[in-house]
Amino acid sequence: MLKEICIDNGGTLTDVCVFDGADVFAAKTLTTPFDLSQCFFDGLAKAARGLYGEDDVERLLRETATIRYSTTQGTNALVERKGPRLGLVLDAAVPRATLAPDGARAALFDALVGTRCVALDVAGEVGEEAVIAAANVLAEQGVSRILVCCAGPDYVAREQEFVAHYENRFPPHNLGTVPVAVAHETGGDAEVPRRIWTALLNAFLHPPMERFLFNAQKRLRNYRSPAAFRIYRNDGGAAKVAKTIAIRTYSSGPRGGLEAVRATALRRGFGHVIAVDVGGTTSDVSTVAAGAVPAELRGRVEGVATSLELPRIESLGIGGGSIVRVAEGIVHVGPESVGAAPGPACFGLGGTRATITDACVARGLIDPDSFSGIERPLDRARAEAAVANEIGTPLGLATPAAAHLICERWIASLAAGIRAHEPPRRDTVLMAFGGAGPLAICEVAAALGIRRVFVPKLAALFSAYGVRYAHLGQDYELTLAGLAPAAREAVLTAALATAARDLAGEGVAIADCAITARAITGDAAVDVPLEPASWPAAAESIQLRVSAGRPVSDATPGTAAAAAEAATPCGERTVVTRDGSLERIPIYRHAALAPGMRAAGPAVLQSDYFLCHLVAGWRFTVLDGGDLLLEAGDEA
Known part of the structure; x- marks a missing residue:
């Protein structure tokens, strides 16, 4: 196999x-x-x-x-606003104010485009002189990519005319020619500002990808x-x-984690799960209720509505590599991250900014010799120096107190972000994954009033694990606005021909695929047959999904754990308290624990790829398959 x-x-x-x-x-x-x-x-x-x-x-x-x-x-x-220098050619019939009418959208527009925007009159045929003039204005502003966005019932033809004139004057094979993209190639959403925002975000992400x-x-x-x-x-x-x-x-990694959460929730019988995936740069929060993945028909990216249906995942600018700083006497966490290069100060790769990882190393929670993903030990002295220089000295705190303050701000920020996304219920299970997900999850749960936490065996690789649930296929959106009923059949035929070519390129015949359709009217979507005559007259667009799925079975069934048995620690770890004194707490190696074993905090649960700080007042139980259930309560 x-x-x-x-x-x-x-x-x-x-x-x-x-x-x-x-x-x-x-x-x-x-x-x-x-x-x-x-x-x-x-x-x-x-x-x-x-x-x-x-x-x-x-x-x-x-x-x-x-x-x-x-x-x-x-x-x-x-999140970090790092991308190409975009230039926007915008239909003069679409005022910039309609794209950025409020603070959040205006700020994002300024970050992605700023003043690099040229209005183009496309009421009639797009002329070559107007195209050259627009291109020259943007070139003088040093753009690295041009996006063309037109409106009106013939917006596709107008965008194609712009490209034809542009490439005639500036051939793509010439050195220095700025690439040009058009909005209609990103999707067929009938709502103009949403279609333009989708194309704008896509153009920002396209070059590095x-x-x-x-x-x-x-x-x-x-x-x-x-x-x-x-x-x-x-x-x-x-x-x-x-x-x-x-x-x-965008958020494809978190979607993989969400699919793994959904499968786990069904297998474990969890009715309401709030999942938090804490990585190095962001923490992604999502919900699974009754085995379903909540989605928004017109999902939001950075608070802006797009043409794409997206899972309801909130990306918070808080992760293990988030930069911690002091501003006006207050500790702020993120959204900037040190990434892998130079990385946290403790990586020893030239980083000097304090991060959450550095604070946990300085506290003694993270063992410098067993941090996953790095071939060398972490440098505790560098971590302590970064915490002292960046946080301790500005606030007049000793290094241990500064490290604890960083962690407290991280926990409070993460809990606030989770609550804003989905207020917990009495039956809520908090599922923690990602490399830093389990680390302080007991304290996050306590701040939210959640009493049960689930940590998968492969918590640190859960998103990669969830990617295996992917189906092979494509989605298409067909604009119906302005089309006569007789023209709908031709639009569907053309879309299915495109789908057949796309799937043939994957080695799959479209006859072997499942094809579903939904009619979109405003913010509502209804399932419809693949018969244009049956589509609602008021429908603005039709979404087609063509997929060649395959069932994926989980190797671990959701059976009960073995009888309770006290877990035996493999050693002790010395952690630093807020006042600088030392405390020794037991370490439990995940690989040495069998189903049914349990113990109470304070303790450290150490896996090959993640670490969990089990604080006093919490206990863990090992479930079948090696998953962990953490519960509020002192009894082991």
Whole structure:
């Protein structure tokens, strides 16, 4: 049986899961922001080492059928506002004020476009002189990419005319030609501002994603890998690089985690789950209720409505690598992150800014010799120096007190973000995953009034694990506004022909796919048959989903754990209290715990890839499959 590889690329660490039948081999490696293909192959090398005892990437790829890849790079780029210098050619009939009418949208528009916006009159045919004039204005402002957005019933033709004139004067093969993109290629949403915002966000994310993904694909070809390389999307599907638009990678990693949460909730019988995925740059909060993944028909990105249906995931600018700073006597956490380079000060790679990770190292919670994803021990002295210089000295605090204050601000910020996303219920289970998810989750739960926390065995790689649930397919949206009823049949026929070509490129016949349709009117969607005559007359657009799904079974059934048994600690860890005194607390190695074992805090639960600080007043129980249930209460 050929293997499957699922990869989740985060801002600080990149996670790899290799599925070989019922076995799962996991690996973590530092993300390399200067070349994301490097950490891609570093992760494969580590996974091969776990499988074969050596870094035989060629053999691993030869024995692999599919590689599915997700990334949070798009999410992180928007959170940190790092991307290309965009220029916008905007239909004069669409005032800029309609795109950015309030503070949040105006701030995002200023960050992505600013003053690099040219109004173009497209009431009639778009003339070449107007195109050249608009392009020159934007070129003088140093743009690296131009986006053209038109309105009206013939907006597609107007955008195509602009491109034809532009490429006639500025051929794409000439050096220095600024690439141009058009809004209609991102989607067929009839609502103009929403369609433009979707295209704008896609244009912002496109260049870095394009460079990396095609580079990774090229390196795979150099290995002569037969594996299909597919990009995991935020709709839960996957497709080839050439058939994936950049904005579909936004929150794709968290979507993988959410699919794993949904499957786990169904298996464990959890009716209401709030999930928090704490990575290096962001913390992603989501909800699963009654086994369903809540989604927004017109999902929001950075508070802006887009044309895409998106899972309800809130990305908070708080992660293990978030920079902590003092401003006007107050400690602030994030949203800026040190990433993997230079990384937290404790990484010893040149970073000097204090982060949450540095605070936990300074407190003694994180063992410098067992931090996952790094081939060298962490530097505790550098962590303590960063905490002292960045927080302790400005506030007049000793280093231990400063480290505790950082953690308190982190916990409070994370709890506030979770509550704003979904107020907890009495039956809520908080599910913690991501590399830093379990670390302070007991204190976060206590702040929220939640008494049960679930930590999956593969918590630190849960998003990569969830990517395996992807279906192969594509979504399409067909604009109906302004079309005569007789023209709808032609629109559907053309869309199905496009879908057939797209799926044929994946090696799948459209006859073997499931095709569903929904009619969109305003903010409402209703399922409709694939018969244009049956579509509502008032429908603004039709969404088609073409998928070739495959059932995925979980190796671990949701059976009860064995009889209760007291867990035996494997040693002790010395942690630093707020006043600087030392406290020794037991360590429990996750790999040495059997189902049914339990113990009470204070303690540290140490896995190969995550750490959980079990505070006083909480206890843990090991469930079947190695998952952990943390509950408020002193009795072990």
